[in-house]
Amino acid sequence: MPRRERPLDVGDSPLLGFAADLRAVREKAGSPPYRELGVVAHYSAATLSDAAGGRKLPRLAVTLAYVRACGGDVDGWEARWHALAAELSAAEEPGDGDAGSPYVGLAAFQPEDSARFFGRERLVEEVRARLADHRFVGVLGVSGAGKSSLLRAGLLPGLRAVLFTPGARPMRELARVLDEHPPGAELVVVVDQFEEVFTLCRDESERARFIDALLAEAESDVGERRVVVGIRADFYHRCAAHTGLARALAEAQVAVGPMSSDELPQAIIKPAVQAGCTVEGPLLAKIVADATGQAGMLPLVSHALLETWRRRRGNALTVAGYEASGGIHGAIAQTAEQVYTALDPGGQRRARQILLRLITLGEGNEDTRRRVPCCELDDDPDTAAVLDGLAHARLVVLDKDSVEIAHETLIRSWPRLRDWLAEDRADIRVHRGLTEATAAWEAVRRDPGALYRGVRLAVTGDWAKRHDADMTVPERSFLHSSTRAEELDQALRQRRNRQLRWLTTALSVLLVVAVAVTVVAVRQRQDAVSEGLVSTSRQLAAEAETLAGKDVARAMRASLEAYQSYPTVEARSEVLSLASRRDYQALLPSPTDVRTKPAFTPDGHLLAAPGAPGRVDLWDVAEHTRRGELTGSFGQVLVVAVSVDGTLVAAGTEDGEVLIWRLADRSLVARGAASTSPVRELRFSPDGRVVAVADADATRLLDTLDARAVATPGAGAGSGSLAYSPDGTTLAFTDRGGVVLWDPRTATAVGALPSPEGLLSSVAFSPDGRTIATAGAGRSVRLWDVATRQRVADLEHVDSVAQVEFDPTGGRLFSVDIGGTVAVWDLARRARVGQLLRNKNHGVGAAVVSPDGRFIAGSSKSGFLLWDRTRVPFIGHVDTVSGVAFDPVGGNVVSSSADGSLLVWDRGTRAPLASVPGGGTSSLETRGPVVSPDGRWVLAGHGGKVVLRDAATLAEVGTVLDGHAMEKAVFSPDSRTLAIIVDTRTVRFLDVGTGRHRDRDLGEDGALDVNYSPDGRSLAVATTRGRVLVWDTGTGEEAVVAEDAHASTVVFSPDGTVLAATAYLDGAGRVVLWDAATHRRTGELTDPGGRFSFLAYSPDGRLIATFDHDDTVTLLDAATLTRWAVLSGHTGPVTDLAWSPDGTLASASRDLTVTPWTTDVQAALGELCRALVFDFHDGVPPPAACAGLNS
Structure with a gap:
């Protein structure tokens, strides 16, 4: 049963009376559960429950949605909401603006605010102490921890210091502040919002020079200059990519955590007392209880206090004023919503455009605010009015040259802004690219060479047709000029072609004479052309990457054009990725x-x-x-x-x-x-x-x-839906009470399946007729036993479910939610095993499965999407896919999961051939699978037990380890011996035939990885103390290849001539190569900030596959150790890789799938051309790149 609501003691409180009457509207409607109301109102159950909670005035939109869902008088409640809002405002606001406010709201404290900056005294002294001992200090904390206020109002006063934020041109900003002081003068350089060097500075060389310059200032022998940088914690890994910066931060850093229960009251009470105000005891207790120990809460507290001060009664800050403001968790959203709803429709559109411009989308981290120059915004009265309203509410900060969001907390705390950002991030990225390109065009005095062309222009042009109102006048001018330039270029090319044909005869006569003179010029021209082609190729590849989740056909065309222009790494990456893994086929x-x-x-x-x-x-x-x-x-x-x-x-x-x-x-x-x-x-x-x-x-x-x-x-x-049982004896159809079971033979109802959510959207019978699946607004798929009419399972969804469909085999269920995602469920395990769309751009409304289970067709805004089971990733695990391997003889794929389950897959049909169920407990200690070279055995470990199994049937052959941790295992090339790292300290050599073993103890050292040479005569070992060893498997003799390699993976090349290892050292990922015979180092690749977590050679030795625990796979050219391609398509981090004998690469991932990738570029090009001709009927011919391919 749903939990009873907290009783309301209305008294004379207009806010509580408002909430009580809202509850009465719901009771009159029959007291429907908030979960059911949420489906109708399009707000969460929690939001609707809070609206009737009496703690704060709900937003107008929420109030009206609540009333409308309950069948109440919407117009009457709208008038009542405005009356109550005015009453609360009149009762609580003194009407003297913000003059004399003891609190700064979302803004950071400034040096001039130091007298009212309380609660951080201990931390200020800690920073000063670190600064006394070190000349470079990092101040780290999450967004909202109070770093800027600490630096500005806590540290700066009393110091000879300069403070700045890096912005898009950090070197210029640094030079500006240092020019005001003579060289060598004692000075503390404070860099606030250091993360801007990553979010706003696009020039990697300038970024590196800036960091080097800061370090040089701190290390200089001339003068006593010290540097303090304030860094958002989620950018620390980006800082660690710079060796010098990582070392400096490791030596001296101060963490800015949440305020303690002793510090927070000081920050609340002392500014109020200083301003002649008092804070009610219950109010203080409530804020301290809500905020103490919580990271990133200070801007929320400060804004709530400012709003409470505006609603003070006399000089007292009250609980009533605090609740009317929305409190810690609602004040920012309430303020922003009030500003927004007060605007007319045109102003609301302008506010949305402005606010989205003020945000930089995160790349592996949270979205951040973006300082925008005023010249980027249109200079018109509507824009000025919206900016003034936002600035008056302290949501944005204006200065003479720029505008920015007051604090990133606004991005997290205002639901409407979060929704805008989530609607279509790809469109926002297109717009941001247009903004930056326009600025670059203006900077070079509108040089035509800076205009858009080709696919990039086409993509942006499509976006502009849907978002014309979002563009500024300069952006429209840039796009118009780009379009005009493209038309002129095309006309010029046509005219030149005509001239070329006319001149061909004459030129042929002069050609022999001219050749000797023009050789050098031609070569120079070729170099220039090559540079241009490389740039074009990379631009087209970037467009393909952007389009991959939105328009597969256009993405494939862009990738083909990119590769035709020049075979860059980026173009090759997109060709291989799209050929191997697409959203639909x-x-x-x-x-x-x-x-x-x-x-x-x-x-x-x-x-x-x-x-x-x-x-x-x-x-x-x-x-x-x-x-x-x-x-x-x-x-x-x-x-x-x-x-x-x-x-x-x-x-x-x-x-x-x-x-x-x-x-x-x-x-x-x-x-x-x-x-x-x-x-x-x-x-x-x-x-x-x-x-x-x-x-x-x-x-x-x-x-x-x-x-x-x-x-x-x-x-x-x-x-809304109906279904016949397979034998025709029962018709199930939905009504408002649930599902009616009706016997067509007797024309009578024979049963019912209740639905507390009201009208269901879908009902389906399983192929054997024993189970019924129902779905509706309740965000779950319910399974019912037909014989007993009892509910047997709920499959929880993240959104309301629009349709359910059984796989003809009965083993799987497909569900489509209202957001358009198609989920796949394993019915035996009652668990989700994957989904068929990476995003919701296509908005699938209904899906049907072919009788043989091979095809799934889904209706969408673009047409009917078709999935072919034989061409999608392997889907069947319910937990992270932790390992993958190929059977080198039979060709099957073997995969393991963190829950201990194992699956053997038919590589062609993607159907499981054998399985071992999981133990139900997810474990990071899952190891394997390891398949023997002769294809007979599979070894896998989970939960402290390692078992040898038959590779075809997965039948257990024997237990290899029990109660010991297996770090790694590998079969010898003849499949007779297993080398196993046991409990880190021991390498065990197990005779597979007899079960006898011998152990080799590493003493104080330990083993991280082992691998045999192709001939089986050597075993390479990576140790915990950083050494790389090679053992002779016959004599046991040990050779030390490297003492300080710090390798995590070590492997021989297929021909046995090279030993390769991955390592992480000094904040950088490394791949190191040695000559296997001489142990001489022959090559090294360093990736600052990256990590190479795995390494595997392709069977022909040309490529090395690795990954960095993100959702991509990196392929390196084994001869040059340069990047050859990056394969993308997974939606979760990659966990393992395996090569098949024919050169196919398989990757396992936390997204529950195993993806097979082709690494044959010509085959991939042919696949894309074939798909454009036969699979995507959009009326556009395939690009010229397909002309010479056999498709």
Whole structure:
């Protein structure tokens, strides 16, 4: 049962009276659960519950949504909300503005505020003490910890110091502040918001020079200069990528944590007393209880106190004023919402545009504020008015040259702003690129060379058509000039082609004479052309990466054009990534929207799908071509069904009509009007005599011969979905009470499945008829036992579920949520095993599964998306996929999960061939799988137990370890011996045939990794003390390759001539190569800030695969140790890699999938061209890059 609401002691409190009356509206509506209200109101249950909690005045939008969902008087409540808001404001605000306020709100304390800066005395002394002992000090803390205030109001007063923020041009800012002081003068250089060198400075060389300059100031022998940098904690890893900076920070840093229960009251009470105010005891206790020990809370506290001070009663800060402000967790959102809702629609659009400009999207870290020069904004009265309103509320800070958000807490705390940022981050990135390109164009005095061209112009042009109002006048001018330049370039190319043809004959006569003279010039020209081609290639590859999650066809074209322009690493990366892993495998065009639902024929060859009004399209699923149409004079088709024997096709329209065709000759055999409401669902009975129809008015059964109604089991009650049991004895349909089970033979209801969420959106029978799945607004899929009518499981979703569909095998369930994501569930384990879309740009509305389970078709805004099970990642684990390996003989894929489960996959069909269930407990100690070179055995460990299994069946052969940790294991090339790192200190050599073993103890050292040489005569060992060793497996003799390599992975090249290792040293990831015979170091790659966590050679030795625990795989050229490609497509960190003998690479990931990648560039180019010709029917011919490929 839902928890009872806290009783309200209304008394004479208008706020509590407002909340009590809101509750009365809900009670009058039958006291629906807040979870059900949330679906209708489009706000979370917690937000609606808080609205009636009486703690603060809810936002107007929330109030009206609450009332509307309960069927209340919306206009009356809107008037009442405004009256209460005015009453609270009049009662609590003294009307003298912010003059004399003891609190600064979202803004940081400044040096002039030092007299009212309390609570950080201990921390200020700690920074000063560190500064006395060290000339470079880092001050670190999360956003909202109070770093800026500490530096400005705590540290600066009393020091000879300068303070600045880096901005986009940090070297210029540093020079500006240092020019004011003679060289060598004693000075403390304070750099606040140091993270701007990463978020705003795009020039990596300037960034490096700036950091070097700061370090040089602190290390100089001339004068006594000291440096203090304030750094947001989530950028520490970026700082660690610079060796000198990492060393300086390691030597002296101060962490700015939350205020303690002793410090926070001082920060609240002392400024108030200083201003002649008092703080009520209950108010102090409430704020201290809410905020003590919580990271990043200080801006929330300060803003809430400022708003409470504005609502003070006399000189007293009261609980009532605090609650009216929204409190710590609601004050910022309430202030921002009040400013926003007070604007007219035009002003609201302008506010949205401005605020989004003031944010830099995070790359692996949180979004950050962005200081914007005033010249970037339009100079018009509307913009000025919005900025003034935001600045008056202290949400933004204005100075003479720039504007920025007062504090990043606003980004996290205002739901509307968070929603704007989440709506389409890709569009925001396109806009930000346009803004930066416009600024660069202006900086070079509108040089035409700085204009957009090609794919980048096309992408931005598409965005501009949808977001014209978001652009400034200079941005429109830049885009117009780019378009005009592109048109002129095209015309010039055409004219030059004509001239070239005319001149060809004359030039041929002079060619022999000119060759000797122009050789040098040609070479110089070639170099210049190559540089331009490289730049173009990289730009096109970046566009492909951006488009990959939005428009697969355009992304593939951009990647092909990039590679054709020049085979850069970036172009190669996009070609290989898109060839191996795409959001969907085909797009069948359709003029319809996401409301429609197609159907497969029983043989799985055809997909009958809603087309244009008056048409149902018949698509060949394998060839992705239209094979025919079912036509007539009727409206837009919303849903299609095919009879079980495949002879009939039924379609339901938005006008309530039902049409039935004979598929063999495409003839219309019946037509009738079920009602005037749009048809929501159609299902044929298993015997094909009846088609069941669901709409908003009723559930009806129509005769397939003439489309006349023969029964109305759900008369007077609208239905959203229906389904027949496989044997036809039960029809399940939804109504407002849940699901009705109806027997068509007796025309009687035989049972019901209740639904507390009200009308359900979908119902489906399992293929064996024993289980029913239901879904609706409750954010879960419910499974019911048909025989007992009991609910047996809930599959929890993150959003309300629109549709459920069983896999024909019965082992899996597919669900589509209202956001458009298709989730895949394992029914045996009642767990989610993956999803079919990386994002919600496509907005899938309905999905159907082919009878053989190979294809899934989903309706979307773009058309019908088609997934082919044989061409998607391996999906089947319910926990992090921790390991992957290939069977080198049979070709199957073996994967393990953090829960201890194992799966053997058919590489072609992606179907599991054998499995071992998990132990239910996720463990980072899962090891393996390790497959023997002869393909007979699989070794895997979980929870302290290591087991040897048959590689084909996964049947247990024997226990290798029990109660000991296995760090790593590897088979010898002849498959007879296992080398196992046991409990770090011991390497055990196990005879697989006899089970006998011998141990080699490393003493005080320990082992991290072991690997055999291809001939089995040597074993390479990476130790915990940083050494790399090679043991002779015959004599046991040990050779030391390196003493201080600090390797985590060590492996031989396939020909045995090279020993390679990965390491992390001095804040940088490293790959090191040695000559295996002489142990001489032959190569090294260093990646500052990166980590190479794994290393594996391709079978031919050309490539090295590695990863950095992000969602990409890096391929290195083994000969030069340069990046060859970066494979992207996973949505979670990569955990393991494996090569197959044919050169296919497989990667395991925390996103629950295993992805096979091709590393054959020509094959990948051919795949992309083939896909553009056969799989994506958008009317655009494939690019010229496909002309010479056999597709």
